[in-house]
Amino acid sequence: MIKFFTLVLTVFMAVSPALASKKGVNLYAEPRDLPEKTLIRQDGSRINLSRDFRDNLVLAMFWSRHCMPCVRELDDIKGFASRTKESGIKVVLISSSKEWQTPEEQREFLDQYGAEGIDFYTDEKGEMAAALGIFTSPNTVLVNKSGQEIGRIRGAADWDSDAVVEYIYKLKADNEQTVLARAKQP
Secondary structure, three states, X not given: OHHHHHHHHHHHHHHHHHHHHHOOEEEEEEEEEOOOOEEEOOOOOEEEOOOOOOOOEEEEEEOOOOOHHHHHOHHHHHHHHHHHHHHOEEEEEEEEHHHOOOHHHHHHHHHHOOOOOOEEEEEHHXXXXXXXXXXXXXXXXXXXXXXXXXXXXXXXXXXXXXXXXXXXXHXXXXXXXXXXXXXXXX
């Protein structure tokens, strides 16, 4: 029994730091509609988080260039995104428009800190973050393939770790099963 407890404790301690000790993970019992706010693409056009990424599990990562945990995890986010890009998981970085003079400045910053190739958007004056009640960074909003928020991850994570990648794959699979089950209900 002691060996079993030691094994469970060891596994828990190894996986916990990988995803913000899972204390920062908050999954909702029921999906929630997202606010009708738009985000700005690199080219200046606007997108809607709940409509424009349908059929993907979206990790909408609210971050700031002034947040050291945010900047430190950029390279891991790139690793996570490259590992999951063919699986219907979409990673988007969202920061306040107040932080950048131009989209090129933001792209250069992301490239410098290891997140080259990751899609990024700006949140005009932080309106989307405020509507979601996000006032700290990093904060990841999990959006299901129906365009609804299913949970959040507060704080930094070791995104490129096997434990986190497996956790997100499981979350995606579980959510897809729930969506299918709801669709079959009369």
